[in-house]
Amino acid sequence: EVQLSESGGDLVQPGGSLRLSCAASGFFFYSYAMAWVRQAPGKGLEWVSTIGGGGGATYYAESVKGRFTVSRDNSANIVYLQMSSLRPEDTALYYCARGDTMIVVTAGAFDPWGLGTQVTVSS
Amino acid sequence: QSVLTQPPSASGTPGQRVIISCSGSSSNIGNNYVYWYQQFPGTAPKLLIEKNDQRPSGVPDRFSGSKSGTSASLAISGLRSDDEGDYYCAAWDDNLSGSYVFGPGTRVTVL
Numbered sequence: 028e029v030q031l032s033e034s035g036g037d038l039v040q041p042g043g044s045l046r047l048s049c050a051a052s053g054f055f056f057y058s059y060a061m062a063w064v065r066q067a068p069g070k071g072l073e074w075v076s077t078i079g080g081g082g083g084a085t086y087y088a089e090s091v092k093g094r095f096t097v098s099r100d101n102s103a104n105i106v107y108l109q110m111s112s113l114r115p116e117d118t119a120l121y122y123c124a125r126g127d128t129m130i131v132v133t134a135g136a137f138d139p140w141g142l143g144t145q146v147t148v149s150s
Numbered sequence: 151q152s153v154l155t156q157p158p159s160a161s162g163t164p165g166q167r168v169i170i171s172c173s174g175s176s177s178n179i180g181n182n183y184v185y186w187y188q189q190f191p192g193t194a195p196k197l198l199i200e201k202n203d204q205r206p207s208g209v210p211d212r213f214s215g216s217k218s219g220t221s222a223s224l225a226i227s228g229l230r231s232d233d234e235g236d237y238y239c240a241a242w243d244d245n246l247s248g249s250y251v252f253g254p255g256t257r258v259t260v261l
Contacts, residue, residue, distance in 0.1 A: 062250070064195075071152075072187070072195060072238050074250040086248050122194060135183050135242055135250065138197035138206060 029053040029139055033123050036144030039113055047108040047144055049123030057081070060126035060134035061099060061106040065119035066143075075121070078106060080129025091117075113148045120145050153178060154239055154253035161259040162229045170256045172222045172239030178251055182242040184222040186215055187252075190235040198237070199224060231260045 035047040049061065063075040076087045076097040085097050096109040106123060120143040126134025155173040162168040172184065186199035197206050199215035202222065212227045226233055239253040 064252075071236075071255040072189075072240075072252040074240075074252060077250065086250075088249055089246055124195075127200070132242060132248055135185050135240070136197055136200040136206070137185075137187075137195075138200075140194040140196070142194055 029125065031123050031125065031139060031141035033121060033141045033144035036121060036146045038147045038149065040150050041114060041148055043113050043148070044109070044111040045113065045146060047110065047121055047123075047146070049106045049108075049141060051104045051106070051125070054125070056099075056104040057101045058129050060084075060129055060131050061097075062124045062126055062134070062137050063097065063106075063108050063121060064124060064137065064140075065117075065121045065146075067116075067119040070119075073119070076108065077126060077131045077134065079131045079134075084131045086131055110146070113146075115148050118146060118148050152254045153243060153251050154241065156237075156239060156253040156256045158254070159257045159259065161261055162226075163261050164229055164231060166229045168226045168229055168258060170224045170226075170237055170239075170258070172224070172253050174220050174222075174241060174251075176220060177245045178220075178241040178243040179217065179222055180220040181244055184215065184217050185240045186213075186224045187238045187240065188235055189238070189255075195238065226258070229260055234258055234260050 062077040099106040124137035124140040127136040187195040189195040202217040
């Protein structure tokens, strides 16, 4: 069974940093791009970042570019989201999801999704 | 503000057909596949339609997707009370060196 499990969410002060992890199991991890999507309280879905299966290709939303870094460890089946210079507007439930191919720009079908990890940015 | 436009709400009675529209531009829907996601309150989103009109395994054939030009739509036939939830369209956008965009979502209510 394909499973994704996010962790690392916390309450952090503005300007702070946080690293999220997403542990994957049940599939050949290297063969799939992985995405991060967030949802602010009461709001819609917002794509954050996608990383290709090999880890070399990364894409980011304009709202996080230069502040967030996505990476993956294919030997441990984990994808990470390093977040820095956090702002109150980064407060959200962060989901990781599997893309349907290993190439980022063709990996448009996100399935499945994890349950999410909560990030709260507040003083 | 999303580059994809969806109506904020849609409704119907049990058994009816509901159609949700998603409007974009040549840089997203016009040149890329459209995806639809279903989300119930307090749960993670679920892929409903991929590549414009394909249903992943396990998705009932009551759900169908279509695309024409820079617009797409999701149809729910035989509406059921457990279809109540939020529905999002999404697509890759060729602007800004590539980004994935979601529509604002449509809340479906079964009357």
